[in-house]
Amino acid sequence: MMTGFRLNLSPLKEPLGFVKLVEWLTAIFAFGSCGGFSGSNIVTFFCGNGRNETLNANFHYPFRLSQVPFIEGNTTICNQSVTTTHMVGDSASSAEFFVGIAVICFLYSMLALLVYLGYMHVYKDSDFGPIFDFVVTAILVFLWLVCSSAWAKGLQNVKDATDTEGISATLALCKGSNITCEVTEFANMRTLNISVVFGYLNMFVWAGNAWFVYKETRWHSQKFISQSGHGRQQAPAPI
Template identity: 70%
Template sequence: MMTGLRLNLAPVKEPLGFIKVLEWLTAVFSFGSCGGFIGRNVVSVFCSGGNATLDATFTYPFRLNEVVLVESNTTVCNRTLPETHLVGDSASSAEFFVAIAVLSFLYCLGALLLYTGYMHVYRDTAFGPTMDFLGTVVLAFLWLVCSSAWARGLQNVKDATGTAGIRETLSLCSEAGVFCEVTEFANMRSLNVSVVFGYLNMILWAGNAWFVYKETHWHAQKYPAQHGEGRGPVPAPI
């Protein structure tokens, strides 16, 4: 069996390879739209003693409990406040999401190299298609899990940095004559997009599993037998 490199771009034009290209692109968009996020909410505090403005800047991986909302011994509305942090930690779901995106990115690169350079080796053995199928199924499941976890984590970030979350975090806001409100919100459009791309990845990987399955020995053993059973005797020539 020849195992040398044979460059052939034909598999990229077939569903098996073309979907891998789409998965590669969506993986890039997924970790790019989530991993590079920097947001800033502006909190306005209105009171009779004079208005004040607080900044809450948060970034990936969204360990909000490490984000300082009020510095120690800061005077707001004639009151000296202790150091106050935002509430919540969505790092686990965000990092899980980005890790699966990076893993998928690397998997697609390896698969595309295999398809375009070593397809003759891939199809000559049962091991390659079988492992490819199992890896595809596992990644489809992981995309479902990490996208759902990150969607929940993102909602927690929105709740913690919104007006209601800030009022619960900052005890000053519950005092009489003091009104707190988030007057400038961070643009979380890219984070919303990351969740959409997460579920899109799940759909692509689940769909790709069928085309990878067709390369396995399980499919090869099943369908030729069915076709053979369905064939009748060849009619004699007239």
């Protein structure tokens, strides 16, 4: 059996190869829309004497908010001294898990496309290739579900920690005084919302691809042969 590289673009015209190309693209959008995020909310302090002050609440991937200084050093706000203060929350585990799965799927899709386009003759002539492909695909479907759900919850935690209630709960001067704290300008989190959508979209795409990969395995071919053989059995002659 020849095992050398043979370039053949025909698999891209079939669901097996075309869907793998779609998976490659959706994985790029998933980790690209989350991994490079950086934003800033503008917090306005209404001091009660007609004077207002503003402060930037900066945050970025991987969203370890508890390590992000909201106020650095001793700062005076509305004539009150405020010490170094960090935001509350840590969504790094869910964000990094999401981006990690997206990167793994990106790399695996490229590897699978290389096999489909150059080594399909080896892939179809062995049991190991299709079965390995199917098992990995099924695992990645489950991981997309888990990481997308975890990141959706982590993103909501980021939003809660950086909104007016979250900032007010972080700063002592916003509690029980004549100072009112309010987030007057929010960072654009559209890309983060899109990343969650692409996470669940990847899950559905990979789930659909699992069926086409399963059709390449001997499990499907044996089942098809068994059903065909059963259908060709002659009915017993009437007595």
